[in-house]
Amino acid sequence: MKAIVTGGAGFIGSHLVDELLLKGTEVYVIDNLNSGISSNLNPGAKFYNIDICSPQAKSLIKELRPDAVFHLAAQADVGRSIRNPSEDAKINIDGTINLLEGCVEASVRKFIFSSTSAVYGNIQQDIITEKEPTNPSSFYGLSKLVAENYIKLFSELFGLPFTILRYANVYGPRQQPKGDGGVVSVFLERLKINEPIQIHGDGEQTRDFIFVKDVVSANIAALNNADGMTLQISTGKSISINYLLESLTTIHKQPILREMVPSRTGDIKHSCLSNELAKKHLNWHPLIPLKEGLHHAYIQSI
Numbered sequence: 001m002k003a004i005v006t007g008g009a010g011f012i013g014s015h016l017v018d019e020l021l022l023k024g025t026e027v028y029v030i031d032n033l034n035s036g037i038s039s040n041l042n043p044g045a046k047f048y049n050i051d052i053c054s055p056q057a058k059s060l061i062k063e064l065r066p067d068a069v070f071h072l073a074a075q076a077d078v079g080r081s082i083r084n085p086s087e088d089a090k091i092n093i094d095g096t097i098n099l100l101e102g103c104v105e106a107s108v109r110k111f112i113f114s115s116t117s118a119v120y121g122n123i124q125q126d127i128i129t130e131k132e133p134t135n136p137s138s139f140y141g142l143s144k145l146v147a148e149n150y151i152k153l154f155s156e157l158f159g160l161p162f163t164i165l166r167y168a169n170v171y172g173p174r175q176q177p178k179g180d181g182g183v184v185s186v187f188l189e190r191l192k193i194n195e196p197i198q199i200h201g202d203g204e205q206t207r208d209f210i211f212v213k214d215v216v217s218a219n220i221a222a223l224n225n226a227d228g229m230t231l232q233i234s235t236g237k238s239i240s241i242n243y244l245l246e247s248l249t250t251i252h253k254q255p256i257l258r259e260m261v262p263s264r265t266g267d268i269k270h271s272c273l274s275n276e277l278a279k280k281h282l283n284w285h286p287l288i289p290l291k292e293g294l295h296h297a298y299i300q301s302i
């Protein structure tokens with residue numbers, strides 16, 4: 001099998017490339033190293049340092065005619081999307097359309113898109129299902145939602161098979177302390193430089209943390225499953241920031257300095273995604289418990 005991974009020099013994309021290569025896939029990476037780093041690149045994959053918005057990216061898809069395209073390349077930083085909405089839209093919307101055009105011309109058999117819980121915006125719900133209305137509260141969430149809709153219309157109009165995966169907060173080795181959902185890497189960075197960890201508000205806000213390798217296995221499961229579906233990739237478990245810090249303290253084996261600071265305006269109090277649909281249609285489930293995943297991330301960061 002032949003696959004293109006866009007964003008293969010990034011956090012999640014590089015883990016996906018590693019796993020695809022282990023499975024014997026011929027892998028091609030498209031990445032312009034905007035936020036990705038060359039040391040993440042697996043030498044077993046052929047790397048193209050190009051922009052997903054460029055004519056070269058589209059031509060490459062046509063030339064390679066891969067079986068699948070995993071589209072992870074993105075502007076994935078919420079704050080940056082607010083500061084620079086047009087850059088965000090260019091990469092996340094125009095870039096996706098450019099790839100979709102290439103995929104249709106190359107008769108790609110599956111387009112697998114990395115989306116986000118940010119498409120829901122600030123909803124007060126204990127557990128979110130895919131049926132929840134989307135109402136993004138950042139340009140990042142909006143550009144991802146628009147990209148999702150382009151994918152669906154490309155499929156309707158030109159028959160391109162797709163699966164959209166909306167991730168919860170992904171964590172693990174190689175994550176940079178920024179971007180979509182990077183609180184674990186932010187905490188690990190503070191530990192590394194021996195600075196107190198900042199807790200916004202009372203620390204009782206909760207998130208659904210999923211280990212990167214579980215996200216990778218969901219992508220691979222989508223190759224032959226869940227055509228035309230939008231699925232949430234998560235653990236379905238609410239973890240408070242206080243609990244996260246306690247777990248890190250156990251791993252660190254010494255007290256961790258913390259600094260309580262006011263909550264940030266617009267911060268979502270609770271975010272937990274149901275994974276029932278993904279488990280059913282991908283024949284997949286998350287395998288790595290929080291403490292084990294944190295341990296892997298900790299070892300790599302220190």
Ligand code: NAD
Pocket residue numbers: 006007008009010011012013030031032033034035036037050051052053071072073074075076091095114115116117166167168169170171176179180181182
């Ligand atoms: P990342 O920033 O580590 O990876 C993104 C990659 O895309 C980088 O290697 C970057 O260099 C590349 N890229 C950016 N703009 C590009 C362009 N114009 N042309 C070519 N390459 C470009 O981010 P990540 O955390 O690995 O996220 C991967 C995907 O998963 C993104 O689509 C993101 O929106 C989505 N996602 C991530 C999380 C999370 O918790 N990390 C949560 C939800 C969704």
